[in-house]
Amino acid sequence: MHTAAKVLLIIGTIATVIGIVGFALGAGQVDDLEDSWNTFEFEDATNGTIMIEDVDGKGDAGLTFWVKGVYEDKDEDGTWDVCQNTEVTITESPDVNNSWEWAGLLDGNFYYEVQANQQCDANDRNTNYDRDGKGLVKIGRACWGCYEGNVSFESNQSVWVTYDEKVGEKLGDDIGIMILGFVGGFGSICCGVLFLIIGGIMALTMKDNKDQGMMYMPPAGNQMLSAQTPAVTPNQTHMSQPDFGKPPQGGL
Structure with missing residues (x-):
């Protein structure tokens, strides 16, 4: 394989594995969203300090403040019965920021409110079922515009209390992680699949590196140069013919 x-x-x-992990992380945050939304400072309590x-x-x-019950007006006096049956008293609260609308007038105390500016008026638009899953x-609400400090309450029946800004922060963190997981996971999976497709095509179409030999390029004009072997001239030896006409002279 190339x-x-x-x-x-x-x-x-x-990349594909990372994407799957990211998707799993995002999916896991869905359950955490519900847990964060249902975070209570007190549950089924008649007093406490926050x-x-x-x-x-x-x-x-x-x-x-939340209570078990339903929105109904059996006596038809124009006020929800759950509000009439529940009395919450703030026994301790910090100072408030008077620049907030109504904060100075409320002074950290409890006030009836289902929807904004409707108090506990019995009408179809003035309901809140955000935590209907828990009945x-x-x-x-209480402590609108409060600065840092303790808030203590007492109630004539059991109440559930949520700290609104703390719940909002937890939800924000969970939503951020969920979006990061889903978006990052989706992008990583897309890139991973793309790389796998391209890699698969290359594996099927490209030769292995070791199979690619060196290519011979012929010289220009497609003319082969022939090797010339130099001619070797043999050495010639000249021998003189002996002369038998005259015998050698000399002797005794």
Whole structure:
């Protein structure tokens, strides 16, 4: 298999696995959203104390009170019965930011509210079933615009209390992680699949590196140069013919 194809297949596999993990992370946050939404400072309580943090020092949105029940007006006096049957008293609260509308007038105390500016008026538009899964209905709020400090309450019947800004922060974190998981996971899977497809095509169509030999390029004009072997001239030896006409002279 060609080296480039191997690299693409490896990258594609890793990216796909990362994408699957990201999707799993995003899916896991869906359950965390419900848990964060149903975070209560007190459950089924008739009294308690909650610390208001007011991180920015500009005042806090405060607390919301819920009770078991339904919105109905059996005596038809124009007020929800659950509100009439529940009395909440704030026994301790920090100072408030008077620049907030109504904060100075309320002074951290409990006030009945189902929907904004409708108090506990019995009408179809004035209902809140945000936590209907737990059988709870909203009856009011407290500590609107409070600075940092303790809030203590007492109630004539069991209430559930949520710290609104804390719930909002948890939801924001969970939503951010969920979006990051889904978007990042989807993008990673898309890239991984693309790399796998390209790598697969290259693996099927490209030859292995070791199968690619060196190609011979003929010289220009397609003319082969012939090797010339130099001619070797043999050495000639000249021998003189002996002369038998005259015998050698000399002697005794």
